[in-house]
Every structure is written in C-alpha cells, then in structure tokens.
Amino acid sequence: MVLIPEIPCDLKVVASRLKDKVSLRRPYGLVVVAEGARILETAKAQVKPSSLKASLSPLATGDASDHVIHRSGQAAETVANGLQLLLAQETYPLVLGPWVRGGTPTAVDRQLGLGYGAGAVRALKAGKNGTMVAFVPPDMKFVPLTDAINKVRTVPADSEFMQIAQNLGICLGKEL
Numbered sequence: 176m177v178l179i180p181e182i183p184c185d186l187k188v189v190a191s192r193l194k195d196k197v198s199l200r201r202p203y204g205l206v207v208v209a210e211g212a213r214i215l216e217t218a219k220a221q222v223k224p225s226s227l228k229a230s231l232s233p234l235a236t237g238d239a240s241d242h243v244i245h246r247s248g249q250a251a252e253t254v255a256n257g258l259q260l261l262l263a264q265e266t267y268p269l270v271l272g273p274w275v276r277g278g279t280p281t282a283v284d285r286q287l288g289l290g291y292g293a294g295a296v297r298a299l300k301a302g303k304n305g306t307m308v309a310f311v312p313p314d315m316k317f318v319p320l321t322d323a324i325n326k327v328r329t330v331p332a333d334s335e336f337m338q339i340a341q342n343l344g345i346c347l348g349k350e351l
Contacts, residue, residue, distance in 0.1 A: 176204075176346040178254060180211035181330050184348025186254070190261035192346045197264065206258070208251045208268075215349070248272070290315055 176192060178184045193204040248270035255268040280288075287310060294308035294315040306317040330337060340347060 176206040176348065177209075177340060178206065178212040178250075178348045179209045179330055180213055181332065182347050182349060183213040183215045184254075185215045186257045186261060188349050189254075189346060190258055193258070193262060193264075202264075206254060208254045210250050212250045212254065212348070214253065214257060 176189055178189070189206060193206070197204050248268060251268035251270055255266040259266045290310065291308050294317070298306055298308060298317050303317050305320050307320055307323050309316050309318045309323070337347070
C-alpha cells in the first residue's frame, strides 16, 4: 500500500487489504506512508478496539489524534498505531529518512555539488538575488525562491503514476 496526502486513507480499507494479502507463505505486508498522509475522520472515529487490545494498545490512553508533521516518522507511527487496533499482527513503523541521508558521496553527488556551487557563483555575478539553483536536466537553472517555496506540489488523481499503481494492485488508502 502507498498512502499519500492527496488521497485521505481509510484505515479499515488498508487493514482489509493487508488481511487479504498476508498468508502463511508471506506473513508480512508493507505500507509506505508519505509525511502528511491523512486518515479519514470516519475511519478513526469508528475504530473501537476490543477490551483485550485496548488493554495492550499504546492508543488505549486516548492520546490518539490527527498528526501534524512535527517530526519525521509521525505519519508512519500514526498509521501503524491505527492499524495495530485493526489487525491481529504487530505493526512496526520504520522511518528510512535518517538512514538514507548518509553514506559516501558518489561521483555524481560530487559533480552535482560542483554544478550547484558554480551555478550559485554565476547567479551572484549576474546579480540574480532571491533565486536558487536547480538541476533541470540537462541544465542548471535559476528558479526564483518564491516559485520554489510557495507551491504545494501534489500528485494529480489522473496522473499516470496513480494509474500505474492501481494497475499493479497497489492500494492507495481507499477504494477509488
């Protein structure tokens, strides 16, 4: 499953799809959660854990609420905790961000760094203040900061990537 902010997810749909996919042969499921992913209010309001699960669940205290992106991994933790109430299997939120940011730079990383640095020097020499250097293959472009930061970039519902995900049987958090 893939949960993105553009499609509010119904945890009951996600849990149902996980139950259908998990088997003895494949005793696991994977839910990829983008920061900012939203859970439908009706799905959260209707979740009533059994008394046994309520006594064992970290959400039994009533501290569950909508997540706001306060820190990396909050969305994954919210989804994992919500699914834990609906599934018999344990759920584990795993945030890859801190792990994948490190590592030894590759030759391409070094070339991009040089390109950004050279582009920044060119922008300063040309008097282009308030811009950032962006790699738009095959060129380095100067993008006004207002264009770079004042846009919310979303995945259109009719995009080819959404259609590909659906054709591959990837659940997007609710039935479309």
